[in-house]
Amino acid sequence: MTTRQTVLVVDDEPTICWALEKMLRGEGHQVVTASSAEEGLQLARDHQPDMVILDVRLPKTDGITALPQFLSATDNAPVVIITAFGDLETAVAAVKSGASDYLTKPFKLEDALRTCRTALQKSAQRSAPSATQPMSLDRSVLVGTSPAMQQVFRQIALVADSELSVLITGETGTGKELVAAAIARHSNRSRQAYIPIAPVALNAELIESELFGHVKGAFTGASEDRAGLFERAEGGTVLLDEIGDLSLGTQAKLLRVLEQGQYSRVGDVKPRTANVRILAATNSDLHDAVALGTFREDLFHRLTGVQIHLPPLRERRDDIAPLSQHFLAAMNYADPEIDADLLAELQRRPWHGNVRELKNSVSHAAVVARGRRLSITDFPAPKPGRDGEALSSDRSLEKIVETWTTTVLGEHPDTETLHADLLAAIEPALLRVVLTHTGGNRAKAAETLGIHRGTLRDRLRAYRIDEV
Known part of the structure; x- marks a missing residue:
C-alpha cells in the first residue's frame, strides 16, 4: 500500500498542475498547487511537503533561482525541476542547485509518475545533504532539442558531480567526445586537468608508456623518465576514446587503476597512486567484444558505472535544424536561417557520418553560398555508406x-x-x-x-x- 505523502506542484500552467494533481491523487497522495515561486514558498512553509515539483519558467522568480529557498523551506525535500527549455545548461544548473531530478516539457505522465515515485521514495528514506548554490555555466557546445538529446543532457547533469566511471557509446561522429568534455567541465574536478586520448592512434608498443609513463632505459629510446597520462591528469579526468581497441594486457593494467587506484610506470615495479576519474568512449558494442573474448568482462563492468548512449543523427532528425544553425552561427554566417524545403531535404539524407558529416556539409555549403541564404545545391552530395552502399x-x-x-x-x-x-x-x-x-x-x-x-x-x- 502506498504511503500517503504531500506533494507541492509549482507551475503557472493550470493544465500541468491539474494533470499532475490528478496523477498524484490517484496514487493516494495529498497535492497542493501554486502558480508562482512566491506562493509556492508560502505553501511549502505551511504544508512541509515531502516533494516539490517546480517549473523553471515562473512569472516573477524563476525556478532555478528559487530552488535553494524551497530546499531550505522543506528541510531538503526532493525537488523535481520541469521546464520547456531543456538544454544542458538548465539541467546541470538544476542538479547543481540541489534538484533530485529533471523533466522536460512536454513529458509523458508515465515518465513523470516514475520520477515522482523515485523522489518520494527518497523523501521517505532521506537524510538529505545540504544544497549547493547555483553554478555559473558556459553554454554547452552540445546541441539538440530531440527527446533523445534531452535524455543525454539529463544523464550528464545527474552524473557530472559523481565519481562514477562513465561509458559513452555511439557511432562515429555522434559527439561522444563532447559528452565527455561536458561531464568533465561540470564536475567537481573541473578545475583540474581534463585529458582526452585515443590509444588506437598510438603505436601498440607506446600505449602503455603514454598511459602509465616509463622509466629511463625501459625500452629502446627511453632516454629519460617520463610521466604518463594518469600522472599528468592527477586530480582530474581522463577520456579513453575507442577503449574497445585496447589489448587484453593493457586492459588488465587499466583494471588495476579502476579497482585499486594504482599503476606502475613501464620498466618499474614501484606502485603509484592514480587520483583520476575515468571516462571511456567506444563506437563498438562491448557486449559483443566480451562475448568474443576480446574485452575483459570485469573491466567492462568497472567502466559502466553509468552508460550514456548517443543515438545516430538519423534517429534524431529533429536536431538537424538547430545543429545546422549552430554551425552557421559559429562561423558568423550572414544568413543562418534554414528554410523549410532545405530542412526537409537535409532530414531525408542518411548522414552515415552523423553530426560530424553534417557539420562538414554545412561548412562546405557556407563557403559555396558566400553569405546568401543556403540552398540544397550548395551542399555536397550525400556520402555513401561502406563499400559505396548504404550502411546495413x-x-x-x-x-x-x-x-x-x-x-x-x-x-x-x-x-x-x-x-x-x-x-x-x-x-x-x-x-x-x-x-x-x-x-x-x-x-x-x-x-x-x-x-x-x-x-x-x-x-x-x-x-x-x-x-x-
Whole structure:
C-alpha cells in the first residue's frame, strides 16, 4: 500500500498542475498547487511537503533561482525541476542547485509518475545533504532539442558531480567526445586537468608508456623518465576514446587503476597512486567484444558505472535544424536561417557520418553560398555508406553472428547449446537498448519487441536486468 505523502506542484500552467494533481491523487497522495515561486514558498512553509515539483519558467522568480529557498523551506525535500527549455545548461544548473531530478516539457505522465515515485521514495528514506548554490555555466557546445538529446543532457547533469566511471557509446561522429568534455567541465574536478586520448592512434608498443609513463632505459629510446597520462591528469579526468581497441594486457593494467587506484610506470615495479576519474568512449558494442573474448568482462563492468548512449543523427532528425544553425552561427554566417524545403531535404539524407558529416556539409555549403541564404545545391552530395552502399545494420549484425559462431565452434566443436548461448550473448543487450528507448516503459518495450509483456518480464528476470 502506498504511503500517503504531500506533494507541492509549482507551475503557472493550470493544465500541468491539474494533470499532475490528478496523477498524484490517484496514487493516494495529498497535492497542493501554486502558480508562482512566491506562493509556492508560502505553501511549502505551511504544508512541509515531502516533494516539490517546480517549473523553471515562473512569472516573477524563476525556478532555478528559487530552488535553494524551497530546499531550505522543506528541510531538503526532493525537488523535481520541469521546464520547456531543456538544454544542458538548465539541467546541470538544476542538479547543481540541489534538484533530485529533471523533466522536460512536454513529458509523458508515465515518465513523470516514475520520477515522482523515485523522489518520494527518497523523501521517505532521506537524510538529505545540504544544497549547493547555483553554478555559473558556459553554454554547452552540445546541441539538440530531440527527446533523445534531452535524455543525454539529463544523464550528464545527474552524473557530472559523481565519481562514477562513465561509458559513452555511439557511432562515429555522434559527439561522444563532447559528452565527455561536458561531464568533465561540470564536475567537481573541473578545475583540474581534463585529458582526452585515443590509444588506437598510438603505436601498440607506446600505449602503455603514454598511459602509465616509463622509466629511463625501459625500452629502446627511453632516454629519460617520463610521466604518463594518469600522472599528468592527477586530480582530474581522463577520456579513453575507442577503449574497445585496447589489448587484453593493457586492459588488465587499466583494471588495476579502476579497482585499486594504482599503476606502475613501464620498466618499474614501484606502485603509484592514480587520483583520476575515468571516462571511456567506444563506437563498438562491448557486449559483443566480451562475448568474443576480446574485452575483459570485469573491466567492462568497472567502466559502466553509468552508460550514456548517443543515438545516430538519423534517429534524431529533429536536431538537424538547430545543429545546422549552430554551425552557421559559429562561423558568423550572414544568413543562418534554414528554410523549410532545405530542412526537409537535409532530414531525408542518411548522414552515415552523423553530426560530424553534417557539420562538414554545412561548412562546405557556407563557403559555396558566400553569405546568401543556403540552398540544397550548395551542399555536397550525400556520402555513401561502406563499400559505396548504404550502411546495413542487418549485414553488420550478420557479420557479428558469423564471427561469434566461428569462434565458439572453434573452441567448443562438440557444443550442444549453441542456440541458447547465442541468445544469452545478444538478448540482454537487445532488451537494455529497447528499455532505454522506451524510457523504461515495459508495456511499450514489449510492443516494440513484438512479445507478450509477461515474456519480457520473464526474460528480464532471467538476465537480472533492472528496470531502466
